[in-house]
Amino acid sequence: MTDVTPQTATDARLAEARRQTMGAARRRRWQLLSPALLIIGLFGLFPLTITLVYSFLSPGSYGGVRWEFSTDAYVQFLFDRDIFDDTLSFSATYLNIFARSIGLALGATIGSLIIGFPTAYFIASKPANQRNLWLFLITLPFWVNLLIRTYAILLIIRDEGIINLSLIWTGLIDQPIGILYTDTAIFIGLIYSYLPFMVLPLYASLEKLDFRLVEAAYDLYASRLQVLRHVIVPMAKPGIVAGCILVFIPALGAYITPDLLGGGKQLMIGNLIALQFGGSRNWPFGAAAALILMVVVMVSLTVYVRYSGKEGNGRG
Amino acid sequence: MTQKRTMAATLAAAVTLAGTAWGEGELNIYNWGNYTNPELIEKFEKEFDVKVNLDDYDSNEIMLAKVREGSSGYDIVVPSGYTVPIMIEQDLLAEVKPNEMENFGNVDPRWVDVYWDPGRNYTVPWLWGTTAFTVDTEVYDGDINTLALMFEPPQELSGRINMLNDMPEVINAALRYRGYERCNSNTDELRDVTELLMNAKQHWRTMDYATIEKLTSNDVDLSQTWNGAAMRAREQRPTLQYAYPKEGFAGWMDNAAVLKDAPNMENAKSFMNFMMAPENAALNSNFARYASGISGSEEFMIEELLDAPEIIIPEGAPEPDFVEPCAQEVTDLYNRIWTKLKQ
Amino acid sequence: MAERTPTQTPATVASPDPAAPPPRRRRRMKDLRKQPGFDTMAWFCLFCLYAPIAVLVVFSFNDNRSVVRWTEFSLRWYRAAFENDGIRHATWISLQVAFVAMVFATTFATMAALATTRVRAFKGQTLTYAVINQPLMVPEIVTAVSTLAFFVLIKQVTGLNGIGFLMLAHTVFCIPFAYMPIRARLEDMNLTLEQAAADLYGTPFQVFRTVTLPLMAPGIVAGAMLAFVVSLDDVIITLLVGGPGETTLPVYIFGQIRRGITPEINAVSTVLLGLSALLVSIFFLIGNKRK
Numbered sequence: 024m025t026d027v028t029p030q031t032a033t034d035a036r037l038a039e040a041r042r043q044t045m046g047a048a049r050r051r052r053w054q055l056l057s058p059a060l061l062i063i064g065l066f067g068l069f070p071l072t073i074t075l076v077y078s079f080l081s082p083g084s085y086g087g088v089r090w091e092f093s094t095d096a097y098v099q100f101l102f103d104r105d106i107f108d109d110t111l112s113f114s115a116t117y118l119n120i121f122a123r124s125i126g127l128a129l130g131a132t133i134g135s136l137i138i139g140f141p142t143a144y145f146i147a148s149k150p151a152n153q154r155n156l157w158l159f160l161i162t163l164p165f166w167v168n169l170l171i172r173t174y175a176i177l178l179i180i181r182d183e184g185i186i187n188l189s190l191i192w193t194g195l196i197d198q199p200i201g202i203l204y205t206d207t208a209i210f211i212g213l214i215y216s217y218l219p220f221m222v223l224p225l226y227a228s229l230e231k232l233d234f235r236l237v238e239a240a241y242d243l244y245a246s247r248l249q250v251l252r253h254v255i256v257p258m259a260k261p262g263i264v265a266g267c268i269l270v271f272i273p274a275l276g277a278y279i280t281p282d283l284l285g286g287g288k289q290l291m292i293g294n295l296i297a298l299q300f301g302g303s304r305n306w307p308f309g310a311a312a313a314l315i316l317m318v319v320v321m322v323s324l325t326v327y328v329r330y331s332g333k334e335g336n337g338r339g
Numbered sequence: 340m341t342q343k344r345t346m347a348a349t350l351a352a353a354v355t356l357a358g359t360a361w362g363e364g365e366l367n368i369y370n371w372g373n374y375t376n377p378e379l380i381e382k383f384e385k386e387f388d389v390k391v392n393l394d395d396y397d398s399n400e401i402m403l404a405k406v407r408e409g410s411s412g413y414d415i416v417v418p419s420g421y422t423v424p425i426m427i428e429q430d431l432l433a434e435v436k437p438n439e440m441e442n443f444g445n446v447d448p449r450w451v452d453v454y455w456d457p458g459r460n461y462t463v464p465w466l467w468g469t470t471a472f473t474v475d476t477e478v479y480d481g482d483i484n485t486l487a488l489m490f491e492p493p494q495e496l497s498g499r500i501n502m503l504n505d506m507p508e509v510i511n512a513a514l515r516y517r518g519y520e521r522c523n524s525n526t527d528e529l530r531d532v533t534e535l536l537m538n539a540k541q542h543w544r545t546m547d548y549a550t551i552e553k554l555t556s557n558d559v560d561l562s563q564t565w566n567g568a569a570m571r572a573r574e575q576r577p578t579l580q581y582a583y584p585k586e587g588f589a590g591w592m593d594n595a596a597v598l599k600d601a602p603n604m605e606n607a608k609s610f611m612n613f614m615m616a617p618e619n620a621a622l623n624s625n626f627a628r629y630a631s632g633i634s635g636s637e638e639f640m641i642e643e644l645l646d647a648p649e650i651i652i653p654e655g656a657p658e659p660d661f662v663e664p665c666a667q668e669v670t671d672l673y674n675r676i677w678t679k680l681k682q
Numbered sequence: 683m684a685e686r687t688p689t690q691t692p693a694t695v696a697s698p699d700p701a702a703p704p705p706r707r708r709r710r711m712k713d714l715r716k717q718p719g720f721d722t723m724a725w726f727c728l729f730c731l732y733a734p735i736a737v738l739v740v741f742s743f744n745d746n747r748s749v750v751r752w753t754e755f756s757l758r759w760y761r762a763a764f765e766n767d768g769i770r771h772a773t774w775i776s777l778q779v780a781f782v783a784m785v786f787a788t789t790f791a792t793m794a795a796l797a798t799t800r801v802r803a804f805k806g807q808t809l810t811y812a813v814i815n816q817p818l819m820v821p822e823i824v825t826a827v828s829t830l831a832f833f834v835l836i837k838q839v840t841g842l843n844g845i846g847f848l849m850l851a852h853t854v855f856c857i858p859f860a861y862m863p864i865r866a867r868l869e870d871m872n873l874t875l876e877q878a879a880a881d882l883y884g885t886p887f888q889v890f891r892t893v894t895l896p897l898m899a900p901g902i903v904a905g906a907m908l909a910f911v912v913s914l915d916d917v918i919i920t921l922l923v924g925g926p927g928e929t930t931l932p933v934y935i936f937g938q939i940r941r942g943i944t945p946e947i948n949a950v951s952t953v954l955l956g957l958s959a960l961l962v963s964i965f966f967l968i969g970n971k972r973k
């Protein structure tokens with residue numbers, strides 16, 4: 024898509040040269056890719072294979088797996104072997120947990136985009152020598168461990184926390200609004216945890232924004248909103264795609280934040296899977312749930328990337 | 340691509356270089372977080388001239404998962420009672436015969452013939468405690484020694500309760516409340532317990548392991564907790580009182596054990612013996628606020644511990660219930676109850 | 683080249699900030715850059731990011747043992763943290779691992795981004811994306827359990843051990859985090875400049891060093907920062923993969939949950955924040971002076 028189509032004589036000559044060096048280019052490409060692919064292939068795909076294998080085995084006593092083929096893990100996901108009479112019936116328990124987690128992750132992604140886009144734009148429009156400093160300011164809070172940051176948020180939103188106290192002090196409310204241990208708290212926590220994952224990629228693509236284009240658009244009597252929609256956002260598309268992926272996926276698997284801020288009364292996918300490898304001692308089911316999660320993520324990513332790609336083409 | 344080759348070489352070097360000296364003069368301990376007195380470590384280092392590495396885990400399952408694979412590099416681990424038989428069965432522990440060691444005579448006879456290691460061929464007591472709950476007596480002034488406060492709470496405690504985010508502890512407490520056996524697979528009884536838990540959940544504010552923070556921040560007025568944590572919380576919120584429910588409560592003991600593939604076997608054995616000396620066991624008690632199971636350690640304990648209501652079980656309270664690990668079928672049933680409860 | 687707009691000449695790509703336009707025009711430009719509400723939102727974002735940090739710093743000076751209740755000012759937790767070998771060691775290990783993981787992950791990600799963007803669609807492209815982003819997709823605990831199994835195998839076969847394994851594991855999951863911003867940067871950036879440089883007989887290496895690399899720099903910086911914080915925050919994988927003496931700060935903190943987190947952690951966090959702020963200010967000052 025981003026390839027250069029020969030248009031001018033120079034381009035044609037270049038294209039000719041490129042054709043000749045295609046072989047060399049291919050070699051170079053794989054050379055450049057090999058460290059990343061090798062290391063992930065070895066240390067990423069191998070574990071994935073183990074997961075796949077585990078998901079078709081039987082749970083070992085006290086954790087681990089027994090080498091006996093079984094599809095129970097997958098059956099268990101959709102059907103409940105009744106606790107009491109051992110009949111199989113459709114059960115939405117795990118689907119509910121998945122739906123809830125996806126909803127929260129999606130909300131967190133949209134929330135971070137709404138907060139992160141203006142922030143990234145703000146940084147990108149600063150003078151060049153200041154931008155790295157601003158970037159650093161965004162990432163600095165993340166030098167503090169997630170758990171500790173989450174505790175700090177907890178201090179702010181609790182019933183006797185700063186928000187409630189100041190609202191009561193100003194007389195806006197007379198009873199504390201209960202934010203802590205609700206979905207709202209999880210939502211706030213997730214956005215806070217993953218905001219830089221949105222801002223940094225957005226910044227990386229907004230930074231190359233040519234403000235002359237913006238100016239040209241104004242010269243053509245575009246409104247600010249139109250400039251935003253038709254000039255700035257399209258230019259930032261790769262950053263938006265990258266940012267949304269980097270927020271959505273980790274948010275989907277998060278469980279420290281939801282547990283601490285949400286009160287831990289409801290499971291998220293992340294807890295569900297971790298629990299299987301821990302106290303529940305059902306590794307195959309944990310592996311199966313992880314694979315199902317991956318499939319969900321892959322499918323939604325493909326749809327998302329294809330959709331956003333199509334829109335890009337349509338405009339051009 | 341020389342660049343790539345340099346990179347690979349550096350990475351390889353980093354891996355090799357890190358072949359840090361595990362060998363003579365070291366001891367690698369893998370224990371629960373915030374559970375080992377640094378003074379104890381220093382003392383051992385000085386006495387035996389070894390360097391001790393201490394790492395933390397947060398659950399028996401994580402420790403087990405890591406140790407089971409082998410080559411973990413650790414010498415000493417500290418599994419809870421119910422994890423010990425699993426580790427022995429899976430051939431992970433070395434039979435170091437603490438019962439033939441010099442200091443074994445100090446072990447309180449009560450802790451010698453325990454279900455997880457009869458006669459103590461593998462393990463020595465680390466610390467032991469109970470799991471019940473603690474409640475603010477200013478908020479609720481009735482009789483606190485009943486599990487009803489957690490499962491069918493009075494008005495003033497409703498919505499002010501934290502439960503441990505722990506499947507066996509919560510389900511076992513519910514089984515006790517109803518007077519059923521632990522590790523139960525009786526479907527009628529489990530159905531009843533499921534219903535009880537589902538109804539009780541609306542009264543709970545949170546389910547979290549961080550009980551001290553929950554209590555001291557006034558987020559809740561009652562929390563299921565361990566006795567040592569209850570003591571820590573009481574130090575900051577004096578109106579808290581630890582309950583000894585008449586329906587029963589859980590007991591547990593963590594035990595030091597030596598791994599079969601321990602790289603520093605001799606040092607590990609010395610450490611096991613070292614831990615059975617009263618003055619050393621007391622160092623741990625003072626740090627973690629739990630009793631040690633070593634006779635004579637009281638002499639070296641700080642005063643707060645000696646008369647702490649969290650440590651001294653009152654007359655007339657039931658015996659702490661040390662639950663054996665449940666069979667996988669039962670755990671599967673528990674799992675489903677738990678997932679149902681938390682969906 | 684459908685998306686390429688006619689105005690995007692090589693010159694504009696090279697200098698997004700047109701060099702010193704006349705003052706009056708500049709004033710207008712500045713206004714044009716603004717979008718209504720964006721500045722407010724950005725400041726709001728910064729405020730939200732720093733409010734919990736401010737609370738944390740304040741609480742690090744709290745005399746109380748609790749991390750959630752204020753009593754009075756004291757430096758006792760700084761002293762305690764400084765005397766606590768466990769915390770000091772864990773912090774040091776954390777920084778080492780994060781730094782090594784950042785360097786390797788960013789390098790590999792940059793190479794991969796160069797190979798996968800601005801090229802003709804090639805065979806296996808989709809698969810390549812999938813592989814590079816794979817560490818993102820697998821829940822941490824699953825990666826942790828299976829990586830542990832794999833590492834133990836390697837350790838037993840080769841007899842190697844040590845912190846290199848932990849660094850390797852961190853490098854793997856940091857790669858996608860570094861790759862995404864770099865790729866976002868490179869995508870849609872045309873090859874005109876490089877072609878021009880090549881036309882002027884620049885060797886491929888010269889072209890890369892003087893043209894491509896500076897163009898990519900913002901993406902690389904963003905990617906490296908992400909990789910660093912992601913590594914600094916990891917708990918589960920480190921918990922399972924780390925060997926004796928390789929407890930990182932997050933693992934240390936995680937282990938404390940059941941028995942109560944002490945404000946020493948707040949003190950250490952504050953010191954870390956201060957140190958990093960100091961380091962970066964120095965770099966910033968040096969960088970500006972050179973200019």
